[in-house]
Amino acid sequence: xxxxxxxxxxxxxxxxxxxxxxxxxxxxxxxxxxxxxxxxxxxxxxxxxxxxxxxxxxxxxxxxxxxxxxxxxxxxxxxxxxxxxxxxxxxxxxxxxxxxxxxxxxxxxxxxxxxxxxxxxxxxxxxxxxxxxxxxxxxxxxxxxxx
Numbered sequence: 005x006x007x008x009x010x011x012x013x014x015x016x017x018x019x020x021x022x023x024x025x026x027x028x029x030x031x032x033x034x035x036x037x038x039x040x041x042x043x044x045x046x047x048x049x050x051x052x053x054x055x056x057x058x059x060x061x062x063x064x065x066x067x068x069x070x071x072x073x074x075x076x077x078x079x080x081x082x083x084x085x086x087x088x089x090x091x092x093x094x095x096x097x098x099x100x101x102x103x104x105x106x107x108x109x110x111x112x113x114x115x116x117x118x119x120x121x122x123x124x125x126x127x128x129x130x131x132x133x134x135x136x137x138x139x140x141x142x143x144x145x146x147x148x149x150x151x
Contacts, residue, residue, distance in 0.1 A: 033150055035073040035113045036141070037106065038063050039129035040120030042078065048093050059120055063144060067117070071150025075113070077106030077129075107132055115139035117147065 040060045046052035060076050067074035081102045090097035106129055110116070116133035118126055118140065134140055141147050 033072055034115050034139070034147075035075060036067050036115045036117050036147065037109055037113045037129060037133070038067070038074055038076050038117050038119060039106070039123075039126040039133075040118070041123035041126060042102075043093060044123040044125070045121065053093075056120065063117060063119055066144050067147060070144075070147055072147065075109060077102070077109055080109065081105045103128065110136060110138065113138060115141060115147070117141045117144070 038060045041056045043053060044056070046056065057076070057078055060078070064074035064076070084101045084105065085098050088097040088101060090101075092098070103125055106125075110129065110133050113133070115138050116130055118130050120126065130140055
């Protein structure tokens with residue numbers, strides 16, 4: 005194989021070697037935002053909201069084990085919402101922080117994993133991620149592994 009490659013210019017051999025030996029599509033660890041329903045379908049019932057968060061969190065360890073950095077917007081938003089003095093879901097402080105911080109996270113992320121059922125907020129994260137040129141995944145199996 006390497007004898008065959010010797011006839012190509014160095015830059016082509018270098019590119020071919022990189023393509024044949026890469027560990028992921030990006031060649032690096034990625035930060036991946038997990039986007040799914042938070043309030044959708046819950047009627048703001050705290051038990052159902054917690055179930056939605058647990059569903060999103062269930063993807064975090066597999067993403068980590070694939071060599072990447074998983075993140076949920078909720079992990080950063082909810083403490084800030086509390087610190088801001090929010091009294092209930094959907095109040096002014098909640099709305100000031102909840103989706104805007106996820107968009108700021110997307111500016112630093114490399115991809116979005118869309119999980120769960122219908123959610124305008126999660127669909128918005130996919131739209132924003134796509135507009136920023138981020139990788140969009142709809143299944144864990146699509147995320148490349150890093151060794």
